[in-house]
Amino acid sequence: xxxxxxxxxxxxxxxxxxxxxxxxxxRGHDLVLVARDKARLDVLATxxxxxxGVSIDVIKADLTLADDLSGVEARLREDTRIGILINNAGMxxxxxxxxxxxxxxxxxxxxxxxxxxxxxxAIAPRLAKAGEGAIVNIGSVVGLAPELGMTVYGATKAFxxxxxxxMSLELSPQGVYVQAVLPxxxxxxxxxxxxxxxxxxxxVMEVGDLVDAALLGFDRREGVTIPPLHDAQRWDDLQxxxxxxxxxLRQGQVAxxxxxxx
Numbered sequence: 001x002x003x004x005x006x007x008x009x010x011x012x013x014x015x016x017x018x019x020x021x022x023x024x025x026x027r028g029h030d031l032v033l034v035a036r037d038k039a040r041l042d043v044l045a046t047x048x049x050x051x052x053g054v055s056i057d058v059i060k061a062d063l064t065l066a067d068d069l070s071g072v073e074a075r076l077r078e079d080t081r082i083g084i085l086i087n088n089a090g091m092x093x094x095x096x097x098x099x100x101x102x103x104x105x106x107x108x109x110x111x112x113x114x115x116x117x118x119x120x121x122a123i124a125p126r127l128a129k130a131g132e133g134a135i136v137n138i139g140s141v142v143g144l145a146p147e148l149g150m151t152v153y154g155a156t157k158a159f160x161x162x163x164x165x166x167m168s169l170e171l172s173p174q175g176v177y178v179q180a181v182l183p184x185x186x187x188x189x190x191x192x193x194x195x196x197x198x199x200x201x202x203x204v205m206e207v208g209d210l211v212d213a214a215l216l217g218f219d220r221r222e223g224v225t226i227p228p229l230h231d232a233q234r235w236d237d238l239q240x241x242x243x244x245x246x247x248x249l250r251q252g253q254v255a256x257x258x259x260x261x262x
Contacts, residue, residue, distance in 0.1 A: 003084065003151050003193055004028070004029070005029065005033050005081065005084050005133065006029060006030040006031065006032060006081040006082045006083065006084070007020075007021075007029045007030070007032070007080070007082070007083075007085075007086060008026045008031075008032040008072075008075070008076060008082050008084070008085050008086070008123075009021055009031065009033055009034065009086040009088060010034045010035070010063065010072070010086065010087060010088050010089035010115075010119065011033070011034070011035055011088040011090065012031075012033035012034055012035050012041060012044070012088070013037040013040040013041050013044065014035075014037075014040065015207055016088055016183070016210065016211060017033075017086065017088040017089070018044055018205055019207050019210075019211040019242060020086050020088065020211055021033055021044060021048060022048065022057040024084075024233070025048040025056075025079075025231040026051075026052055027053040028052070029054065029084070030055040030056065030078065030081065031032070031045075031053050031054060031055075031056045031057070032046070032056075032057045032058075032059060032075065032079070032082060033056060033057070033058050033059065033087070034061050034063075034072055034089070035060070035061070036060065036061070038058060038060035038063045039060030039137035040245065041060070043147060045058050046257055050253060056149035059071070059072060059075065060073025060113070062108060063089050063115035064107055064109055064110045064111050064115065065102070065175075069115055069118060069119075072119060072122075073118060073122035074117060074122075076119060076123040076126075077122050077123070077125075078121040080126070080130075082123065083127065083130075083132065083133040083199050084133065084134045084135075084136070084146055085120065085123050085134070085135045085136065086136045086138070087116045087119055087120060087135065087136060087137045087138060088114075088136075088138045088225055089110050089111060089115065089116075090112045090138065090156075091107070091108055091112065091228060092150070092153050093108050093150070093152060093153050096149065096151065097151045097152065102164075105152060105218070106125075108152055108153065108156065109156060110155070111161045112153070112159075112160070112214035113156050113160070114226055116137060116163075116254075117163060119185075120135050120137065120163075120167065120196035123135065123170060124167070126254065127171075127175075127176045128171060128174040128175070128176055130175075131174060132175045132176070133175070133176050133177070134176070134177040134178070134179065134218070135166045135167065135171075135176065135178050135179070136178075136179045136180075136181060136214075136218065137160050137163065137178070137179070137180050137181070138160070138181050138183070139157045139158075139160040139161045139164070139180050139181065139182045139183075140153075140154070140157040140160075140183060140184075141182045141183065141184045141226065141228065141229075142154040143156075143157030143158035143159075143161050143182070144158070144161070144240075145229070153187045155189060156195065160180065161180050161182065161224070164178055164179070164180035164223075164224070165180065165223065165224070168223050174231075176220055177223075177240070178223070179214075179217065179222060179223065179224070179225060180223065180224045180225070181206065181214045181219055181225050181226075181227075182218070182224065182225070182226045182227075182229075183210050183214075183227060183228070184203075184205060184228040185203065185204045185205065205227065205228060209227070210217075210227050213225070215225060230236065261262060
């Protein structure tokens with residue numbers, strides 16, 4: 001089914017989501033495009049229909065709003081044509097932890113974590129029952145690096161990474177492929193929206209290059225795809241170190257360094 005399945009893409013009006021739409025349309029997939037900006041979605045949909053002859057539905061939705069999120073969830077549960085979910089919608093936020101407001105924190109966490117996991121949860125049972133399908137979650141290398149200073153944003157992306165790996169362990173035996181994509185700085189509108197001048201960044205990846213690399217990982221069925229990581233052994237080493245750490249945990253005993261001296 002996955003080769004001809006319809007693809008639902010969130011955050012599809014620009015940036016990474018729009019390029020995913022272009023690439024999947026070129027592969028002959030029908031699309032369901034989700035974003036807040038319906039005018040931009042309509043322009044993109046019209047162009048892709050004309051260029052590739054695919055069917056495209058447009059859904060105007062703000063995934064931080066309960067009713068809008070519920071509507072997209074319902075579409076994922078009920079539309080059996082949809083076999084691929086690209087969980088791309090997200091936002092960044094400038095300012096250190098102390099500078100965040102309750103409202104801004106709620107919006108960031110709701111979009112980057114709650115909406116993402118609810119959409120994955122909406123489609124996963126149906127894909128597992130069918131024994132095929134794919135869920136792609138867009139994370140970030142920031143989720144590996146609290147040193148980068150984007151504390152709450154990075155925490156949401158760490159959630160995406162952990163969630164994807166856990167989902168993969170559970171769902172891959174049932175035929176469902178789960179991929180986490182971890183971009184670094186990519187030339188999208190997320191920077192301007194968060195108040196950062198992208199031209200001040202030392203290196204920025206072009207969005208087409210990022211998505212093409214992610215799709216190569218998708219075709220290879222990688223669990224985690226990190227397009228800016230040039231030495232893949234580093235990732236293998238990190239996973240090996242993590243497994244080694246887990247092997248050292250002994251739940252029944254406190255470590256020697258935490259024992260009070262006699």
